[in-house]
Amino acid sequence: MNFFERFLQVFTVEKYMLTIAEGIRNSIVITACAAAIGLFLGLLVAFIKIAAKHFPAMKVPAAICNVYITVVRGTPVALQLFIMAFSVFAIRGFPLIITAIITFGLNSGAYVAENIRAGIQSIDVGQTEAGRSLGLGFGTTMGRVVIPQAIRNVIPAIGNELIALLKETSIVSMVGLIDLTFSAKIVGSGQNMSDYFAPMCVAAMFYLAMVYIIATVLKLIERRLGKSDRS
Amino acid sequence: MIEVKNLTKKFGKLEVLKGIDEHIAKGEKVVVIGPSGSGKSTFLRCLNLLEKPTGGKIWFEGTEITAKSCNINKIRQKMGMVFQQFNLFPHLNVLENITLAPRKLLKLSKEEADARADKLLERIGLIDKKYEYPRKLSGGQKQRIAIIRALAMQPDVMLFDEPTSALDPEMVNEVLELIRQLAEEQMTMVIVTHEMGFAREIATRVLFMDDGKILEQNPPKEFFGSPQHPRLIDFLSKVL
Numbered sequence: 167m168n169f170f171e172r173f174l175q176v177f178t179v180e181k182y183m184l185t186i187a188e189g190i191r192n193s194i195v196i197t198a199c200a201a202a203i204g205l206f207l208g209l210l211v212a213f214i215k216i217a218a219k220h221f222p223a224m225k226v227p228a229a230i231c232n233v234y235i236t237v238v239r240g241t242p243v244a245l246q247l248f249i250m251a252f253s254v255f256a257i258r259g260f261p262l263i264i265t266a267i268i269t270f271g272l273n274s275g276a277y278v279a280e281n282i283r284a285g286i287q288s289i290d291v292g293q294t295e296a297g298r299s300l301g302l303g304f305g306t307t308m309g310r311v312v313i314p315q316a317i318r319n320v321i322p323a324i325g326n327e328l329i330a331l332l333k334e335t336s337i338v339s340m341v342g343l344i345d346l347t348f349s350a351k352i353v354g355s356g357q358n359m360s361d362y363f364a365p366m367c368v369a370a371m372f373y374l375a376m377v378y379i380i381a382t383v384l385k386l387i388e389r390r391l392g393k394s395d396r397s
Numbered sequence: 398m399i400e401v402k403n404l405t406k407k408f409g410k411l412e413v414l415k416g417i418d419e420h421i422a423k424g425e426k427v428v429v430i431g432p433s434g435s436g437k438s439t440f441l442r443c444l445n446l447l448e449k450p451t452g453g454k455i456w457f458e459g460t461e462i463t464a465k466s467c468n469i470n471k472i473r474q475k476m477g478m479v480f481q482q483f484n485l486f487p488h489l490n491v492l493e494n495i496t497l498a499p500r501k502l503l504k505l506s507k508e509e510a511d512a513r514a515d516k517l518l519e520r521i522g523l524i525d526k527k528y529e530y531p532r533k534l535s536g537g538q539k540q541r542i543a544i545i546r547a548l549a550m551q552p553d554v555m556l557f558d559e560p561t562s563a564l565d566p567e568m569v570n571e572v573l574e575l576i577r578q579l580a581e582e583q584m585t586m587v588i589v590t591h592e593m594g595f596a597r598e599i600a601t602r603v604l605f606m607d608d609g610k611i612l613e614q615n616p617p618k619e620f621f622g623s624p625q626h627p628r629l630i631d632f633l634s635k636v637l
C-alpha cells in the first residue's frame with residue numbers, strides 16, 4: 167500500500183475516521199471554551215491592572231493579578247495540566263476535558279491580559295485626555311474612546327494566542343485525553359494501521375485547516391475594524 | 398470665573414509651577430506666553446485638573462475644584478479644552494466625534510445632538526466632512542473640528558493649549574480665525590500660544606510665565622509696548 171492509499175484509508179475505514187473525528191471534536195471544544203475563558207479573564211485582569219493606576223482600591227486585586235500572570239507565564243503549560251489533572255481535579259469521575267478547559271483557559275488568560283494591556287497602553291494618552299476634558303468619566307472614556315481603538319491593535323496578538331492555544335492543546339494526550347494529535351497516534355498504532363505517517367499527515371492537514379480558518383476570520387474582523395483607516 | 402491660589406506642581410523633584418495666583422473674570426481672553434518649559438501648558442492643564450496640582454487651590458464658578466468632594470467630570474463639561482495634537486477620536490467620524498460627549502453627558506437625543514453638530518459644522522464650513530474620518534482631514538480641519546467638539550458641550554470657558562503649534566503654516570490662519578470669532582462672541586478663553594501677533598490682537602490680558610511663575614501681566618498694548626521685567630524684555634526681543 168502506498169502513502170496515498172493509507173492516507174485515504176484514514177478517511178474510509180470507519181473506526182479510524184471516528185477516532186480522528188473524536189480527536190478533532192475534543193481539540194475544538196477545548197480550544198473554543200478555553201479561548202472564551204481566556205478572553206474573559208484576560209479582559210478582567212487587564213482592566214484591573216489599568217484601573218489600579220487610577221483607583222487605589224484596585225491595588226490589591228492588581229497585585230493578585232500580577233502573581234497570576236507571573237506564575238502562569240513562568241511555568242510550562244504541561245506542568246500546569248499535570249497539577250490540575252493529578253492533584254487539583256483528581257476527583258473520581260471528574261471529566262478530564264473540563265480539567266483541560268480550565269487549565270488552558272487559565273493559561274490563555276494570562277497571555278491575553280498582557281496583550282490587552284499592551285494594546286490599551288499603545289493608545290496615545292491624548293485620547294484619554296481629550297475624552298476626560300470633555301467631561302466623560304474614566305469608564306466611558308475607556309469604553310467609548312480607548313478600548314475601541316485598542317481592540318484593533320490587539321486583534322492580531324489575540325489571533326496568535328488563539329492559534330498557539332489550538333496547537334498547545336495537543337499536550338492533553340499526556341494526561342490521556344484524546345485530542346487530534348492523540349487520535350492520529352491511536353490510528354497509527356500497532357493494533358490499527360501500524361503506520362504513523364499517514365494518520366499524522368491527516369492530523370497535520372486538519373490543524374492547518376483550522377488555523378487557516380481562524381486566521382481568515384481574524385483578517386475579516388481586522389478589516390471591518392479598520393474602516394476608519396482606509397483612505 | 399476662575400480663581401487660582403498659590404498653585405504649585407511638581408513632577409517628581411522638578412518644580413514646574415512655583416506658586417501661581419491668578420483670577421480670570423468672565424469674558425476675559427487671557428493669553429499665556431513664555432519660553433518652553435516655563436510651565437505655561439502645565440498651568441493650563443491644572444485649570445481642568447488634567448494635571449493634579451501638588452499644592453494650592455482652584456475655584457471655578459465658585460466651586461473649589463481641587464477639593465476631594467468635587468465631581469471634576471461635571472466641572473469639565475463647562476470647560477472646553479483644545480490640544481496641540483487635536484486628539485480627535487480616529488475611530489469615530491466627524492459627526493460622532495462631536496456628538497459623543499453631548500449625547501452621553503447632556504443626554505441629548507441623536508437628533509438633537511446631530512442638529513447641534515450640523516450647526517457648528519456649517520459655521521466652520523465643514524458640513525460636507527460630516528461623515529469623514531479624521532485621518533482624511535487636514536491639520537487645520539482637524540483642529541477646527543476639535544474646537545467645535547469642545548463647543549458642542551456649550552462650555553463657559555475654553556482652554557487652548559498651543560492650538561496652532563502642530564499646524565502647517567498655511568493652516569494656522571483658519572484656526573486663529575475661528576478662535577478670533579469666539580473671542581468676538583465674548584467667550585472666556587485662556588490661550589497658551591507662541592503666536593505673538595495673535596496674542597496682541599485678541600488678548601484682553603497677556604501673562605508672561607518663566608520658570609514656573611507669572612513674571613508680568615498687562616493688557617497687550619502695555620505688555621508689548623513697554624515691557625518691564627528684564628526676562629520679558631529679553632524674551633520679546635528674541636521672538637518679535
